[in-house]
Amino acid sequence: MTARPVVLEARNMTRRFGGLVAVGDVSFDVYEGEIFGLIGPNGAGKTTLFNLMTGLTPPSSGTLTYRGQTVTGLAPHRVAAAGLSRTFQNIRLFKGLSALENVKIAQHARTQAGLWRGVFGGARAEEAAVERRAWDLLDLVGLGDRAGEDAANFSYGDQRRLEIARALATEPRVLLLDEPAAGMNTSEKGQLTAFIREVRDRFDLTVLLIEHHVPLVMGLCDRVAVLNFGQLIAVGDPATVQRDPKVIEAYLGGE
Numbered sequence: 001m002t003a004r005p006v007v008l009e010a011r012n013m014t015r016r017f018g019g020l021v022a023v024g025d026v027s028f029d030v031y032e033g034e035i036f037g038l039i040g041p042n043g044a045g046k047t048t049l050f051n052l053m054t055g056l057t058p059p060s061s062g063t064l065t066y067r068g069q070t071v072t073g074l075a076p077h078r079v080a081a082a083g084l085s086r087t088f089q090n091i092r093l094f095k096g097l098s099a100l101e102n103v104k105i106a107q108h109a110r111t112q113a114g115l116w117r118g119v120f121g122g123a124r125a126e127e128a129a130v131e132r133r134a135w136d137l138l139d140l141v142g143l144g145d146r147a148g149e150d151a152a153n154f155s156y157g158d159q160r161r162l163e164i165a166r167a168l169a170t171e172p173r174v175l176l177l178d179e180p181a182a183g184m185n186t187s188e189k190g191q192l193t194a195f196i197r198e199v200r201d202r203f204d205l206t207v208l209l210i211e212h213h214v215p216l217v218m219g220l221c222d223r224v225a226v227l228n229f230g231q232l233i234a235v236g237d238p239a240t241v242q243r244d245p246k247v248i249e250a251y252l253g254g255e
């Protein structure tokens with residue numbers, strides 16, 4: 001794993017909210033193609049760290065570089081355009097719009113740029129390509145036969161799949177998933193490991209995920225980082241991290 005190129009370098013990332021250090025001096029590397037899990041007790045700073053990495057929250061200090069390019073300080077849409085795309089703990093679909101429309105909207109930023117670049121293809125060709133790709137993505141996440149349905153009618157599991165399709169629509173190189181199993185039933189959770197691996201392989205992605213469901217993290221992730229009170233207390237392969245006394249203490253002491 002360590003022979004692979006580093007795609008993300010987090011260096012001393014810190015975020016304070018008043019007197020609270022939500023994320024304190026966090027540094028780690030993520031290697032190309034790995035599935036990297038971020039765990040920790042409630043309030044440990046996981047979502048804040050994702051927000052710092054994707055431009056939603058500016059860091060108090062520290063940097064994130066993606067393939068050598070500093071992405072901290074960029075607006076969220078610029079971070080996405082650089083290749084980092086994410087889903088949210090609280091699902092952010094457009095309710096009242098169909099699954100297909102939800103995916104098409106997510107492609108919008110990319111295709112506008114493409115519209116100006118495309119000398120030979122007109123708007124109609126562009127629209128057809130958007131539509132085709134949206135269908136492909138829905139097929140991939142197993143929702144191809146429900147493309148016309150209102151996203152509001154989907155189960156949690158299906159809404160999360162649709163969110164992943166939307167994230168993939170921006171053609172990311174790195175996919176950040178905030179609690180992909182939240183709200184899923186046991187059978188949906190069971191399918192999620194294979195699904196995330198399939199998405200990683202098919203799109204040649206690096207995947208970061210926050211997840212509370214420990215068996216899922218342990219069975220899915222190549223490496224795991226553990227946050228506790230904003231501090232990174234362990235990074236390593238799942239078996240080693242699970243045995244780490246600091247990690248055991250954080251979970252037993254915190255919950």
Ligand SMILES: Nc1ncnc2c1ncn2[C@@H]1O[C@H](COP(=O)(O)OP(=O)(O)OP(=O)(O)O)[C@@H](O)[C@H]1O
Pocket residue numbers: 017020022040041042043044045046047048049
């Ligand atoms: N915008 C904010 N303003 C003030 N405090 C915040 C803000 N966002 C997060 N915090 C605080 O920062 C700390 C870390 O929160 P965060 O949501 O990142 O943790 P988490 O590990 O993602 O938690 P959970 O597992 O419960 O989702 C918490 O104490 C939280 O209350």
